[in-house]
Amino acid sequence: MDALPDHMRPERSFQGFILALQRFWAEQGCVILQPYDMEMGAGTFHPATTLRALGPKRWNAAYVQPSRRPKDGRYGENPNRLQHYYQFQVIMKPSPPNLQDLYLKSLAAIGIDSSLHDIRFVEDDWESPTLGAWGLGWECWCDGMEVSQFTYFQQVAGVECAPVAGELTYGLERLAMYVQGVDRVYDLNFNGREGADKVTYGDVFLQAEQEYSRHNFEHSDSEMLFRQFTMAEEACRKYLEAGWKDGKREAHLMALPAYDQCIKASHVFNLLDARGVISVTERQSYIMRVRELAKACGEAWVHTEAGRAV
Amino acid sequence: MPDLLLELFSEEVPARMQAKAADDLRRMVTDKLVAEGLVYEGAKAFATPRRLALTVHGIPVRQPDLKTERRGPKIGAPDAAVQGFLKATGLKSLDEATIQRDPKGDFYVALIEKSGRAAIDVIAEILPVIIRTFPWPKSMRWGERSAKSGSLSWVRPLHSIVATFGIETEEPDVVKFSVDGIEAEQTTFGHRFMAPAAISVRRFEDYEAKLKAAKVVLDPQARKDIILDDAKELAFAQGFDLVDDQVLADEVAGLVEWPVALMGSFEAEYLSIPDEVIRATIRNNQKCFVVRDPKTGKLTNKFILTANIEASDGGKTIIGGNERVIRARLSDAKFFYETDLKTNLEARLPKFEQIVFHEKLGTQAERIKRIERLAAEIAPLVGADVEKAKRAALVAKADLLTEVVGEFPELQGLMGKYYALAQGEDASVAAASEEHYKPQGPADRVPTDPVSVAVALADKIDTLVGFWAIDEKPTGSKDPYALRRAALGVIRIIMENGLRLELYDLFTLADIEILLDIKGVKLDRQQISLDELEKEGALSHESAVRMRAKLIDRLFSDEVSNKEHEEAVGRLFNLLDFHVDRLETQFRSTVRPDLVQAALAIQLEDDLVRISRRVEALGKFLETDDGKNLLAGTKRASNILSIEEKKDKRSFDGAPDAGLYNLPEEKALAVAIDQVKGEAAAAVAEEDFAGAMGAMAKLRPAVDSFFDKVKVNDDEPAVRENRLKLLNEIRAATRAVADFSRIEG
Incomplete structure (x- = not known):
């Protein structure tokens, strides 16, 4: 850590902060993946978590996932609400016995010293109705602020986890704001430089927040989105059907492409929801439809090479 | 005798589960010990976020030996029976059995001696089962x-288990067992951050002390005391008071192993938010205590x-x-509060048309209209201004649609009051927003301002009558709509304010409105299905209109109305009974239940204040000699009557014939009864129950001397019948105040 140039230190730059987390989890034997190339509401949707959490094979991975929450857009006016932000996601299967300790060490790696800060594990049961998933764990508090989500997956895509995977999700902007000591997300120092070379989070994302807020709340093409939802749903089913090898439900050859359509449907639903064109009663039925897709994908996945029992 | 120490060390246990878990652990282990014949002296369980601990002391070293006798076959029984007996008892031959003499034939008896096992072995069997089946x-799995x-x-x-067993003076043994790969040992760990190293423990005293040295306070009560004491001291040092919060202190005690209270502050500008909102924000979201300035009684920053x-700094x-x-968080709360203030409460009301109160009882908007009408009816009866009561009923629930109440539902009503005052509503109208929900429980106070009283009663009566109308009464322990609480609320509001209300009439008023709304719901539903059928082309527009007209005719026909009326009477009497039952329960702590029964049995009564006055007067009367003797006399009369009525299979109603009296005591009694009846009735009409009891007292000498001198069962049947009729008159006369036959003693 001492060898790091100042501008790369986690408390100085957002990118240095992310790199420190990546390096830490790489040292723990995780594969460091790059973000999934689709729009999704949370890092959990990444197939490296949702699908890889299923089946008996070992799997340790960490990655940054840009997360889209169309409803959370505030036209760039709220100091910490964003419709696009970064999650850092760690998944370890089976959950190692020292996962809590590893988590605390990862905080130390980004400059949060547990002899100075009050770090707490506060009950929080996690459930994702759209993914048909639930787990038990905590929200992790640092000096009264929720900084991460810590979950032992019990069920994902309607399938029991055996073995159980441990999942950590860090809200990167919020943590970085704390470490850098800024109150407004757009004031985060992105590149760790000062003066003319300094690039802030606002320089990178403020315009995007304004534009996407306009899009999400006022202009997104609902008619097209409704069609896209149906198309994604149909495609998902079609690929799942076609993926069963020799038409027998023993081995599946196309779980990943099918799951992409599930991710798609979920994001399209979030866009429609933000646009306010889905009524309260319909809302429930859309969530159910996405869950059915997720479940079918989970079922297919456990019949693939990576998801299958040996 | 030896002690058991058990600790189950895990990752952070949710605060809300800790107390019950400690209790369950104690109960399960000690129940099982007793079931195994190991009667212990004492047990105590503790919980911290990371551990459940149990100490059981004074456990016997061994189970007692068990001797049981087992009866076998008769002597000379077939060999199969003998072999079965030997097999079941483990005897090698019949020589090992004893013979018991019996007149019906002697038989074999096996004496089975089971020697008790070492307690530590029994415990090693018990604990894994308890851990596996812990409720x-x-x-989760991991x-x-x-x-x-x-x-x-x-x-x-679960990371590790400590289980030791032994006497005070010796090195204890580890209870040897394992659960899913976790071996019981004698090693635990200190505070996660301040003393994470392994600690070897032997027995409870040493365990608790070593934990303390390793920055863990084992006893949750001790942690709570530290939190509250330190918090009070911090506040006091600055001249402030801690706002006491036992529930929060319990929760926080479940979040820390080594509590350290610290004081922080926030910008004074946030004090423009109502105190309750600040407190809810800081308490619910951040688990922190708030602090009051004793000089102003308001929160400080x-x-x-x-x-x-x-911490090192x-x-x-x-x-x-x-x-x-x-x-x-406060910045959010302030934003919510200020946003709420921008919208008039009344302007929020149309939204209630979209919110269903109950699928059969219509929307919140309809309910508010009903409450408004009922409150207007109640207002003059409780001394409230009708217009104010209507206004209050209209806006009392509008705060349910505000941002702050959405965020903190427990602030409903209170926020309504703030918003109403801010928009210049009358103080009584504003107060009703908060007060009309009261009383929320037996410890809560009752509204006293007439406007609040009118709205509170209207709200509760509408709820009760509504759920009675759709037959959703509470049953057994199930009371999902808190109707018992509503009824108790009605009773307390009436009694504590001394209100004179005829409840049955109010129920009827509420019922009429509710039935109309129920019909409205039915009509709306039918309209929706008719519209759909029409859209699908399954129905012509003309027939849809015709069908709707038909339904309206049917719903409002004389036949339906008459039936409804009949059903309503039964239903509302049942609701009245429900209240009277609750009233009895209320009385029970101060008045004998049989007196309540006696006072209630004589006539239908829906004025709760009158009921209680009657009960009170009756209680006092029965404490006097006159009362006691009259009660005895009346009971005697009743007893004789019921025996004779049974014997003759007839009743002795009807006026006695004055011509058949042949003893002066008979005549005197008849005169006294006539006089008392009139006086008591007059007094009762004036609600002068003490006066009525006083009149009753005059009956006593006549009754006493009647029983002294007069033989009821005269040989002459006509005289006997006449005297029995006279006895019946005693019973009838006392019924002006109470049914004496229901009084015990």
Whole structure:
């Protein structure tokens, strides 16, 4: 850590902060993946978590996932609400016995010293109705602020986890704001430089927040989105059907492409929801439809090479 | 005798589950010990976020030996029976059995002696079963072993187990068992951050002390005391008072192993938000205490947090971090509050048309209209201004649609009051928003302002009559709409304000409105299905119109109305009974239940104040000699009557014939009865129950001398019948005040 140039230190730059987390989890034997190339509401949707959490094979991975929450857009006016932000996601299967300790060490790696800060594990049961998933764990508090989500997956895509995977999700902007000591997300120092070379989070994302807020709340093409939802749903089913090898439900050859359509449907639903064109009663039925897709994908996945029992 | 020490060390257990878990652990282990014949002297369980601990002391070293006799076959029984007996008892031959003499034939008896096992072995068998079957509200699997079925479930990953057994003066033994790969040992761990090293423990005293040295306070009560004492001291040092919050202190005690209270502050500008909103924000979201200035009685811009460590900088960083979060939260709350203030409460009302109160009882908007009408009816009866009561009923629930109440539902009513005052509503109207929900429980106070009283009664009566109308009465322990609480509320509001109301009439008024709304719901539903059928082309527009007209005709026909009326009478009497039952329960702590029964049995009564006055007067009367003797006399009359009525299979109603009296005592009694009847009736009409009892007292000498001198069962049947009729008159006369036959003693 001492060898790091100042501008790369986690408390100085957002990118240095992310790199420190990546390096830490790489040292723990995780594969460091790059973000999934689709729009999704949370890092959990990444197939490296949702699908890889299923089946008996070992799997340790960490990655940054840009997360889209169309409803959370505030036209760039709220100091910490964003419709696009970064999650850092760690998944370890089976959950190692020292996962809590590893988590605390990862905080130390980004400059949060547990002899100075009050770090707490506060009950929080996690459930994702759209993914048909639930787990038990905590929200992790640092000096009264929720900084991460810590979950032992019990069920994902309607399938029991055996073995159980441990999942950590860090809200990167919020943590970085704390470490850098800024109150407004757009004031985060992105590149760790000062003066003319300094690039802030606002320089990178403020315009995007304004534009996407306009899009999400006022202009997104609902008619097209409704069609896209149906198309994604149909495609998902079609690929799942076609993926069963020799038409027998023993081995599946196309779980990943099918799951992409599930991710798609979920994001399209979030866009429609933000646009306010889905009524309260319909809302429930859309969530159910996405869950059915997720479940079918989970079922297919456990019949693939990576998801299958040996 | 030896002690058992058990500790189950895990990752952080949810605060809300800890107390019950400790209790369950104690109960399960001690029940099982007793069932195994190991009667212990005492047990105590503790919980921290990371451990459940149990100490059981005074356990016998061994189970007692058990001797049982087992009866076998008769002597000379077939060989198969003998072999079966030997097999079942483990005897080698019949020589080992004894013979018991019996007149019906002698038989074999086996004496089986089972020597008790060492307690430590029994405990080693008990504990894994308890751990495997522990009743966590929610439990989980984890780690490598969760790949296989049958892996251990615990609330969060279980890491280690301490189980030792031994007497005070010796090195205890480890109770040898393992659960899903976790071996019981005598090693635990200290505070997660301040003393994480392994600790070897022997017995409870040493365990508790070593934990304390390792920055863990084992006893949750001790942690709570530390939190509250330190918090009070911090507040006091600055001249402030801690706002006491036992529930929060309990929760926080479940979040820390080593409580350290610290004080932080926030910008004074946030004090423009109502105190209750500040408190809800800081307490619910951040688990921190708020602080009051004793000079003003208002909150100050301070809060007290409880950290789990003694930080190396004395807590500066921790305070700073918490202040940032609280600032952000208060900034949100202030925004919500100020946004709410921008909208008039009345302007929110149309939204209630979209919110269903209950699928059969219509929308919130309809309910508010009903409450408004009923409150207007009640207002003059309770001394409230009708217009104010209507206004109050109209806006009392509007705050349900505000941002602050959406965020903190427990502030409903209170926020309504703030918003109503801010928009210049009359003070009584504003207060009703908060007060009309009261009383929320037996400890809560009752509204006293007439406007609040009118709205509170209207709200509760509408709820009760509504759920009675759709037959959703409470049954057994099920009372999902809190109707018992509503009825108790009605009773307390009436009694504590001394209100004279005829409840049955109010029920009827509410019922009429509710039935109309129920019909409205039915009509709306039918309209929707008719529209759909029409859209699908299954129905012509003309027939849809015709069908709707038909339904309206049917719903409002004389036949339906008459039937409804009949049903309503039964239903509302049942609701009245429900209240009277609750009233009795209310009385029970102060008045004998039989007196309540006696006072209630004589006539239908829906004026709760009158009921209670009658009961009170009756109680006092029965404490006097006159009362006691009259009661005895009346009971005697009743007893004789019921015997004779049974014997003759007839009743002795009807006026006695004055011509048949042949003793002066008979005549005197008849005169006294006539006089008392009139006086008592007049007094009762004036609600002068003490006066009525006084009149009753005059009956006593006549009754006494009647029984002294007169033989009821005269040989002459006509005289006997006449005297029995006279006895019946005594009973009838006393019924002006109470049914004496229901009084015990």
